Structure formats: structure tokens, C-alpha cells
Amino acid sequence: MKVSVIGMGAVGTEIVGLLVHMSEVTEIVAVDKLRERAEAEIWDFSHTTPFTYAKNPRLVVGEYAETADSDIVVITAGAQLQQGQTRDDLVRVNSRILQDIIGRVERHSPGAVVINVTNPVDVMTQVMLRASSYPRERLLSAGTLIDTARFLRILAEHVKIDPKNLYGYMLGDHGATGFIPWSLCRVCGAEVDTFCRLNGLPPVDREDIRRRTLEAGFRIFERKGNTNHGIAASVFRIIRAIECNEQSILPLGVLLQGEYGVADLVMSVPCVVGRGGVQRILHHEFTPEEDTQFRASEQHLRHLLALA
Numbered sequence: 001m002k003v004s005v006i007g008m009g010a011v012g013t014e015i016v017g018l019l020v021h022m023s024e025v026t027e028i029v030a031v032d033k034l035r036e037r038a039e040a041e042i043w044d045f046s047h048t049t050p051f052t053y054a055k056n057p058r059l060v061v062g063e064y065a066e067t068a069d070s071d072i073v074v075i076t077a078g079a080q081l082q083q084g085q086t087r088d089d090l091v092r093v094n095s096r097i098l099q100d101i102i103g104r105v106e107r108h109s110p111g112a113v114v115i116n117v118t119n120p121v122d123v124m125t126q127v128m129l130r131a132s133s134y135p136r137e138r139l140l141s142a143g144t145l146i147d148t149a150r151f152l153r154i155l156a157e158h159v160k161i162d163p164k165n166l167y168g169y170m171l172g173d174h175g176a177t178g179f180i181p182w183s184l185c186r187v188c189g190a191e192v193d194t195f196c197r198l199n200g201l202p203p204v205d206r207e208d209i210r211r212r213t214l215e216a217g218f219r220i221f222e223r224k225g226n227t228n229h230g231i232a233a234s235v236f237r238i239i240r241a242i243e244c245n246e247q248s249i250l251p252l253g254v255l256l257q258g259e260y261g262v263a264d265l266v267m268s269v270p271c272v273v274g275r276g277g278v279q280r281i282l283h284h285e286f287t288p289e290e291d292t293q294f295r296a297s298e299q300h301l302r303h304l305l306a307l308a
């Protein structure tokens with residue numbers, strides 16, 4: 001499998017690291033407008049291969065021509081969030097960058113699955129869908145997978161159970177209007193409140209957990225100027241699901257065309273992910289309160305899209 005990463009900054013580099021050390025991919029191509037920086041990262045990674053037990057993939061730094069016939073293309077290129085900016089401030093500048101990038105990517109890899117990470121991630125994915133011929137199942141956004149990881153981590157601390165054993169998501173939008181559909185969340189098969197009551201734990205403060213989940217990225221950003229480990233692990237998780245045709249359920253940003261009553265908008269909902277990208281969009285009956293939150297996400301994303 002050949003994976004190309006466009007944008008070798010903090011996030012792209014971390015994704016390449018996970019691919020080099022833990023995946024089965026045979027070729028990794030790195031592209032960045034700062035070519036020397038990408039070269040340095042790839043050379044540095046090449047010096048890990050004598051000591052790692054991974055597949056020793058072919059490592060290439062190149063222009064778009066070298067990405068030809070990629071199975072997966074990950075896009076992390078773009079302007080970085082500046083202190084005091086919201087993800088929403090990036091809309092205009094990143095729209096222009098990504099329209100250009102997706103044209104080049106499609107020219108060389110029309111059959112690839114494209115995973116977008118650049119923020120605001122769902123809106124930028126829709127911008128690229130409009131600027132290309134990729135079908136919605138093969139041009140998707142990392143969506144709320146990172147928010148879901150943060151949520152599960154926080155919930156895990158409350159119930160004192162490994163987060164991999166918990167079930168739940170953050171959905172809607174990777175931004176201020178992301179929400180937790182508690183009607184979907186389960187611990188040991190039980191609703192979270194029921195599990196806590198039966199196991200001597202205090203009930204969860206739902207609003208507090210949502211607030212902490214949404215603030216987690218900003219708290220990291222304030223201290224180190226970016227977030228990269230969690231999002232890179234999220235993208236690696238998507239790549240593995242595709243590579244192994246897992247048919248795992250992941251909350252990703254996908255173009256909704258009537259699902260959940262939403263027409264023509266990329267939003268994060270539970271998707272079945274395997275070979276070829278999003279194989280199915282799952283349907284869930286939200287409670288009235290969750291549905292209100294979902295509509296708030298929809299309105300927020302439509303507002304941002306109008307800025308693009």
C-alpha cells in the first residue's frame with residue numbers, strides 16, 4: 001500500500017512516524033511546500049529503519065508526480081492556527097490552499113482515498129469535494145475522531161476503565177458545536193448513568209465532560225503551539241481501518257446527502273470504514289435534545305461553509 005502525506009508539519013510528520021514504525025505500508029511519499037524540511041524529516045526517519053521491526057517502507061520526498069497511484073493520501077497542509085484564532089478563522093486562507101492541492105492530488109491519484117486533516121476539517125473537506133471529482137466515500141475528514149478519543153479518555157478516568165473498552169462518540173463538528181450523543185454511549189453494555197449507579201460511582205456531569213472534551217485541544221495548543229499526537233493516532237486509526245478492510249465504526253466527516261435529514265453538508269457521524277473508505281453511513285435515532293445539538297452543529301458548519 002502506498003500512502004502520501006501532503007504537509008510535513010507537526011501532524012504530517014507524526015503520521016509518517018506511525019506509518020514507518022507500525023504499519024504494513026510499502027511506500028510513503030512526503031510532500032511539503034518547504035521541501036527541505038520534508039527531506040530532513042524523511043532522512044531522519046530513514047535512520048530509524050535499521051532498528052525497527054516494521055516493513056521498512058520505501059521513503060520518498062517529492063512533488064505531486066511522486067504521489068502517483070497512491071492508495072491513500074492524507075492532507076495536513078495549510079496555515080496553522082495562530083494564538084487567539086479559532087479554527088473558523090482559517091476558513092478563507094485554507095480554502096484557497098486546499099483547492100489547489102486537491103487538483104494536484106486528483107491528477108495523480110484519482111483512485112485514492114483522501115483523508116483530510118486541515119482545519120476547519122469538515123468545511124475544508126467539502127471545499128475539496130466541490131473542487132474535485134472524488135466521491136464522498138473516498139474524500140473524508142478526520143472529523144470528530146480526535147474529539148471522540150478525548151471524550152473516551154475523560155470518561156475512562158471517571159469510570160476507571162481502559163478507554164478502549166468504552167463505547168461512545170463525539171459527533172457533529174470538530175469545533176465548538178461538537179456534542180456527545182449519550183444515548184449511544186455504553187460502559188460494559190450499560191448506559192453510562194446505569195453503570196455508575198450499579199458500580200458505586202458518582203453520576204457523570206455531562207456538560208462538564210463535553211466542556212472538557214472541547215477544551216482539551218485548546219489547552220494543549222496554549223502550552224505547546226500545536227496538537228499532533230492524538231490527531232496523528234486518529235489518522236493512523238483510519239488508515240489501518242482502510243488497509244485491513246476492518247469495517248470498523250469511526251466518527252468521520254462525510255458528505256451527508258439526506259442522511260439525518262441533512263442535505264449536502266460534511267458532518268461527523270458514525271461511519272463504517274474499510275477498503276475504499278466510508279462503506280456505510282450509520283443511522284442513529286437521536287433524542288430530541290441530541291437532535292437539537294446536531295442541528296446546532298449543522299447551522300455552524302453551514303455558516304462556515306458560506307465563508308469558504
Ligand SMILES: NC(=O)c1ccc[n+]([C@@H]2O[C@H](COP(=O)([O-])OP(=O)(O)OC[C@H]3O[C@@H](n4cnc5c(N)ncnc54)[C@H](O)[C@@H]3O)[C@@H](O)[C@H]2O)c1
Nearest residue numbers: 007008009010011032033077078080117118119121226231
Ligand atoms: N482535524 C484535526 O483534528 C486537527 C488536529 C490538529 C491539527 N489540525 C490541522 O492540521 C493542519 C496542520 O497542522 P500542523 O500542526 O501540522 O501545522 P504545521 O504548520 O506544523 O504544518 C503545516 C505544513 O503544511 C505545509 N504547507 C502549507 N501550505 C502548503 C502547500 N500549499 N503545499 C504543501 N505544503 C504546505 C507547511 O509548510 C507546513 O509544513 C492545520 O490546519 C491544523 O489546524 C487538525
